[in-house]
Amino acid sequence: MKQLTNRDNFGQTDYFILTYNPNNDAQNDTSFYVFSSGQQADAIENPTIGEDFGWNAVWDSAVKIMDDGWIVEMKIPYRTLRFADQEEPTWGAQFIENLDDLDRDTLGTQLTQLKVILDYMIREIKGLKDVKPPNRLNLYPFTTGIVNNFEGDTDTDLRFGMDVKYGLTDNFTLDATLVPDFSQAGFDNVVLNLGPFEQTFSEQRQFFTEEVICFEGDLFFSRRIGNKPSGRLSLNDNEEANIPNEVKVLNAVKVSGRTKNGLGIGFFNAITEKTTATIKNTLTNEKRKTTVEPFANYNILVVDQQFNGNSSVSLINTNVLREGDFRDANATAVVANIINKRNTYNVATDLRMSNVNYQNTNSETGFSSYLKLAKIHGNLRYSLEHSFADTKFNINDLGLLLRNNYNAFSSDISYQTFEPSGNLNNYRINAFFKL
Numbered sequence: 117m118k119q120l121t122n123r124d125n126f127g128q129t130d131y132f133i134l135t136y137n138p139n140n141d142a143q144n145d146t147s148f149y150v151f152s153s154g155q156q157a158d159a160i161e162n163p164t165i166g167e168d169f170g171w172n173a174v175w176d177s178a179v180k181i182m183d184d185g186w187i188v189e190m191k192i193p194y195r196t197l198r199f200a201d202q203e204e205p206t207w208g209a210q211f212i213e214n215l216d217d218l219d220r221d222t223l224g225t226q227l228t229q230l231k232v233i234l235d236y237m238i239r240e241i242k243g244l245k246d247v248k249p250p251n252r253l254n255l256y257p258f259t260t261g262i263v264n265n266f267e268g269d270t271d272t273d274l275r276f277g278m279d280v281k282y283g284l285t286d287n288f289t290l291d292a293t294l295v296p297d298f299s300q301a302g303f304d305n306v307v308l309n310l311g312p313f314e315q316t317f318s319e320q321r322q323f324f325t326e327e328v329i330c331f332e333g334d335l336f337f338s339r340r341i342g343n344k345p346s347g348r349l350s351l352n353d354n355e356e357a358n359i360p361n362e363v364k365v366l367n368a369v370k371v372s373g374r375t376k377n378g379l380g381i382g383f384f385n386a387i388t389e390k391t392t393a394t395i396k397n398t399l400t401n402e403k404r405k406t407t408v409e410p411f412a413n414y415n416i417l418v419v420d421q422q423f424n425g426n427s428s429v430s431l432i433n434t435n436v437l438r439e440g441d442f443r444d445a446n447a448t449a450v451v452a453n454i455i456n457k458r459n460t461y462n463v464a465t466d467l468r469m470s471n472v473n474y475q476n477t478n479s480e481t482g483f484s485s486y487l488k489l490a491k492i493h494g495n496l497r498y499s500l501e502h503s504f505a506d507t508k509f510n511i512n513d514l515g516l517l518l519r520n521n522y523n524a525f526s527s528d529i530s531y532q533t534f535e536p537s538g539n540l541n542n543y544r545i546n547a548f549f550k551l
Contacts, residue, residue, distance in 0.1 A: 118152040118181075124169045129153050130214060132188045135161075137208035138199030139376050140240065142425040145210075146197055150177045150188045163428060163453060165333075170318075170325035195250045198287045200376050207241040252283030260297045266358070279323065288373030288381070293323045296365055298342075313518045323368060331372070331382055335434050335447055335468075336416055337516035341365060341386050345409035346513075347442060349393060359393040363409045378422035386414040390439075410439035414514055426455040436513040444473045445513035455492070462499075464488040470511050482509030482520065498529040526550040 121127040130152040135145045147167075149157035156177055159169045173196040180187045199205065256279040264271045277295035284290050298321045309315040317339060319325055324338040331338075342365045349357050368386035391409040396402070413436070420430040428451075435446040449468040455461070466486040473479045483506055490499035505520040532544035 120153050121151070121155055123155060123172070124157040124159075125155075126151070126157070127153075129155075130186070131157075133210070133212040133214070134190060134192075135208075135210035135212075136192075136197055138197055138205065139374075139378075140206050140208040141376075141378060141422065142208065143378070143422050143428075144374060145208075146173075147210075148173075148175060148177075148190060148192060150179060150190060152179060152181070152186050154179045162422075163426065172322075172325070193250075194247070195252055198289075198373065199247075199249060200286045201249055203245070204242075205244050205247065207244065209239050209241050211239075249283070249286045252281065252289065254281040255279075258297075284371065285373070287375055288371060290369070290371050291323065292367070292369045293365075294367045296321075296323065296368070298323075298365075314512075314516075316516065331370070331384060331416060331418060333432070333451075334517065335432055335449055335511055335515040336384075337514065340512075340514050340516075341368070341414055342388060345391050345393070346438075347408035347410075349395070349406065349408065351395065352397075354399045355395050355397055357393050357395045359408060360391055363388045363391045363412075365389075374420075374422075378428075380418070380420035380422070382416065382418035382420075384414070384416035388412045388414075407440070410442050412439070412442075413437045416514070424455070424457055426457075426459060428453055434511075434514045441475045443475060443513070445510075446471045447511045447515060458493070460491065460493040462488065462490045462492045464490075468509070468511070470509050472510050472513065480508040480510065482506050484509045484520070495533060496529075496531050499527065501526045501528075524550060 117128055117130055119127040119129045121129070132150050133147055134150075135147040137143075137145050143162050145161040147159050147161060149159075151157070154177075156175075157169060158171065158173050158175070159167045160171045161167045173192075175193060175196055176191040178189045199207070257276070258278070259274070259276045261275075262271075262273040264273070275295050275297060277293070277297065279296070280290070280292040280294075282290045304317040304320075307315060316337070319338045321338075321342075324341075342363050344361060345359065345363055349359070351357060366387045366389050368384075370382070370384040372380075372382040372384075374380040388409070388411070390407060390411050392405045393408045395404050395406060415433075415435050415437075417433045418430065420428055422428045430449075430451040432449045432451065433447070435444070437444050447468065447470045449466065451466045453462070453464045455463075464486070465488070466484075468484040470482045470484075471479065484504065486501070486503045488499060488501045491497050501524075503522065503524050503526075505522055507521045509517070509520045511517045527549045528546070530544060530546040533540075533542045536542070
């Protein structure tokens with residue numbers, strides 16, 4: 117089967133996956149997908165973030181349809197991977213073919229049942245010699261010129277900027293953007309929101325989708341940076357306001373990567389400029405300007421340690437500092453996902469604290485927690501979970517939180533088979549309780 121789709125959009129099509137893990141740690145993969153239609157997809161994968169298809173690399177592929185199947189050829193530059201300089205490294209690799217017309221889930225189905233349907237190999241690549249990490253330095257200069265005329269007022273904006281990508285070490289990368297305009301980013305689809313929750317859109321600005329391995333999770337919602345102004349206006353009678361739809365980003369810098377020993381470090385900083393709204397008196401035509409977003413600084417620090425090939429512990433801090441009397445915000449989290457070496461039991465926890473300083477009014481500190489105890493191996497599996505957030509927990513200055521004020525308990529128990537039995541390939545009986 118083949119269906120022509122956009123990049124990273126699977127549709128109804130067969131595909132082939134080539135996955136590399138230069139650290140051979142069973143946790144940090146880079147996957148390259150080629151569809152039978154000739155389209156591509158790529159993703160970075162680890163237990164913390166799952167599959168991130170927002171990551172995009174530059175590589176080549178070609179497809180040829182034959183009478184008895186199809187052939188794929190792939191050419192992947194070393195610069196798309198992060199690996200240490202070793203004399204004879206050992207890389208991990210996976211090869212997966214998915215035949216979509218058989219309606220099979222490649223990763224969720226027991227391989228022993230697939231027989232010839234899937235060719236799935238987990239291998240170690242040995243004998244690599246003289247594989248040197250390439251020098252990674254990219255410079256992208258750009259300029260934009262804008263002339264805007266509104267009700268007789270003409271504004272001109274001429275900008276020069278540059279994007280920089282530089283490999284600090286074999287595994288760590290510096291990304292920077294100076295005076296960006298993001299004019300190449302796609303527009304958001306128009307959606308009518310009749311629900312009680314905030315309307316959100318996916319990130320389309322390239323700087324915020326590349327090298328985000330350490331910045332995933334709801335504590336960091338990149339659309340907050342350069343979004344609508346945070347200030348509120350107080351209008352007098354017969355006044356109307358022209359409020360900018362977005363705040364301009366002056367510059368942004370991030371450093372991220374992971375060592376061969378599983379230590380991931382991420383640092384992010386972004387600065388947005390002062391934004392004003394124009395208020396007009398409809399009777400006298402008098403105009404005045406007021407600040408709706410001051411000069412602001414956004415920061416993130418992430419330290420994440422992986423171990424045992426299946427576990428990790430992370431410390432995350434985010435803060436937003438706004439000039440003047442506008443509010444500041446800070447959020448800190450300790451996240452752990454621990455699994456024993458036999459992949460039998462799982463303990464997951466997420467402890468968070470938030471603080472919003474409203475300057476001249478008050479300061480609010482909130483708490484949130486999550487705990488999960490589970491048996492994840494064998495035919496009989498079960499789990500117990502507790503999640504909590506008080507009324508003052510708020511991470512929405514840089515993160516995304518749709519609701520707080522909850523205290524929930526839940527449990528799950530199931531019995532399932534993985535081998536064919538009688539007329540059944542497999543079956544699962546499940547019971548779930550939530551309070």
